[in-house]
Amino acid sequence: NAGVTQTPKFQVLKTGQSMTLQCAQDMNHEYMSWYRQDPGMGLRLIHYSVGAGITDQGEVPNGYNVSRSTTEDFPLRLLSAAPSQTSVYFCASSYDRGHGYTFGSGTRLTVV
Amino acid sequence: LAKTTQPISMDSYEGQEVNITCSHNNIATNDYITWYQQFPSQGPRFIIQGYKTKVTNEVASLFIPADRKSSTLSLPRVSLSDTAVYYCLVVPNRDDKIIFGKGTRLHILP
Numbered sequence: 015n016a017g018v019t020q021t022p023k024f025q026v027l028k029t030g031q032s033m034t035l036q037c038a039q040d041m042n043h044e045y046m047s048w049y050r051q052d053p054g055m056g057l058r059l060i061h062y063s064v065g066a067g068i069t070d071q072g073e074v075p076n077g078y079n080v081s082r083s084t085t086e087d088f089p090l091r092l093l094s095a096a097p098s099q100t101s102v103y104f105c106a107s108s109y110d111r112g113h114g115y116t117f118g119s120g121t122r123l124t125v126v
Numbered sequence: 127l128a129k130t131t132q133p134i135s136m137d138s139y140e141g142q143e144v145n146i147t148c149s150h151n152n153i154a155t156n157d158y159i160t161w162y163q164q165f166p167s168q169g170p171r172f173i174i175q176g177y178k179t180k181v182t183n184e185v186a187s188l189f190i191p192a193d194r195k196s197s198t199l200s201l202p203r204v205s206l207s208d209t210a211v212y213y214c215l216v217v218p219n220r221d222d223k224i225i226f227g228k229g230t231r232l233h234i235l236p
Contacts, residue, residue: 047224056213057170057226064221072223104169111219114160114172 016040020105020118027095027125035090035121037105045108046088047072047115048080050101057104063088095125127225128153128216135231144201146230148214151195156219159190159197164211164229174199175217201232209234 021036039046044065049057049072059072061080069080077099079091088107092099102122106115132148150159158177162170174181176188176197187200201208211229218224 049226056228059223059225062223070221070223073225106169111158111217112175114162114175115170115224117169117171120167120169 018105018107018116018118020103020121022121023119024122025124027092027123029095029097029125031095033092033095035092035103035105035123037088037090037118038086039088039107039116040086041107041109041116042085043107043109043116044085045110045115046082047106048078048088048090049104049106050074050099051104051120052101060090060103092123097125099123100125127218127223128157130214130216130227132212132214132227132230134228135233137233137235138204139235140205141203144204144208144232144234146199146201146212146214146232147196148199149196150214150216153194153216154218158217158219159188159194160215160217161186161188161199162213162215162226164213170213170226173212204232204234206234206236208232 018039047062048060051057063069063082102120105118108115128150130150138144160175161173164170174188181188189198213229
């Protein structure tokens with residue numbers, strides 16, 4: 015039981031490049047979310063999903079796409095990286111609203 | 127979505143009981159109240175969740191008054207390792223966003 019696995023752990027992108035942050039969970043959780051955390055700040059919700067095939071926007075969705083084709087995976091795609099997207103990205107999952115989120119260890123992204 | 131307000135920072139000493147209060151004036155009837163702990167360079171960790179009255183687990187207690195407009199996380203006999211950021215969240219009991227606030231930076235002194 016690996017929990018929530020995020021890859022890669024670190025990434026440096028050039029402005030304008032695209033990439034996908036991977037998130038996988040093996041707990042059969044329906045709810046999954048992506049958050050970003052800037053230095054010294056709280057977490058901001060990017061996108062979330064309440065089940066396979068269902069996604070919705072969070073607080074800061076611009077510049078990011080998500081898909082949820084399986085229960086296990088919830089990838090986050092950066093369309094055209096910008097320096098403002100330099101941040102730590104956390105993926106989280108939960109069984110349902112009555113249970114807390116399990117967070118991954120994060121992906122530290124730098125856009126130059 | 128219910129907005130939460132909690133102190134920006136708190137200091138306490140080892141061995142003390144620490145209480146962090148969060149206000150959530152517009153909480154809806156079926157919303158949960160949840161607390162997370164976050165250490166530097168780590169993802170948040172779920173601590174405790176409740177709906178009303180009191181909930182206790184091996185690490186903390188959560189006190190929720192009858193009007194549910196606030197909640198208090200109680201950490202018994204804190205140690206230096208409890209230095210972290212603590213987030214109070216209101217979790218809607220429906221398919222909706224789960225929003226983190228700014229959290230409370232708790233600093234435990236020796």
